[in-house]
Amino acid sequence: MREQEQDQHSGRTRVSPVFAWLLEHGGADWATELLRLADGILVPNGVGGVISLTVGEERLVEPSPERLAWMIRNAHRLAPADGRQWREYRRRVIDNPKKEEALRKLDAGQADGIPKELKLEGSTHADCLVECEKAFVWIEGKRNDWLSPSTKWDVTRDQLARNLEAVWLLASKSTKDFWLLICHEHELKHHEQELISGYRAGTWKAGFPHLPADVRAIFQRKIGTVKWSALFDHWTELAISLDENRSQ
Secondary structure: OOHHHOOOOHHHHHHHHHHHHHHHHOOOOHHHHHHHHOEOOOOOOOOOOEEEEEEOOOOEEOOOHHHHHHHHHOHHHOOOOOHHHOOHHHHHHHOOOOHHHHHHHHHOOOOOOOOHHHOOOOOEEOOEEEEEOOEEEEEEEOOOOOOOOOEOOEOOOOHHHHHHHHHHHHHHHHOOEEEEEEEEOOOOOHHHHHHHHHHHHOOOOOOOOOOOHHHHHHHOOOEEEEEHHHHHHHOHHHHHHHHHHHHO
């Protein structure tokens, strides 16, 4: 079968089969081994055994009340991905009579009951979420796709920032550590590399201006990147398994 006729979907051909195999055959410490294959992070202590793995189904994480409140307060400064919708901020938020009540709830940490038009960001989800004894590992799996550079209502709110905050929120509730790992097939796109470099160095913060500096500093050390080929080299039986499934 010619390569262009083969299934190239990252979820079906990489994320689901790879992590299903690791869960079954990777051994007790596969999550730690995986993180130590990645560039950009240092994992001195193991993350422990895997408690649960969510793959092939969405584990949705809602935006934080702090994020939603910041967007309401800064609606006049935001730019949408589609520039033709810039007037919508005034209709939806700036002139909305329910705005102040919504802000009171959000400032109290309550996101329930906020009118839909005042929510300028929706849920995000992991391609694969691994909960270990000591940490959460959020997997962003890419093949012929790439990190989204923006959301509908904020051109500076990229996928990397959203998912970093999401895994941090999950880990904070469980008093655990966290990591975000980008598994990719090809060289990273220019915008992806610049986002990763900017967040790691602390020179770019537009994706989460609502978070304090100490939290952003933690995020600098939590972004790992690894090629799928590095996994196949490390777990040779995994590569054999994928080849066998592809030939069937």
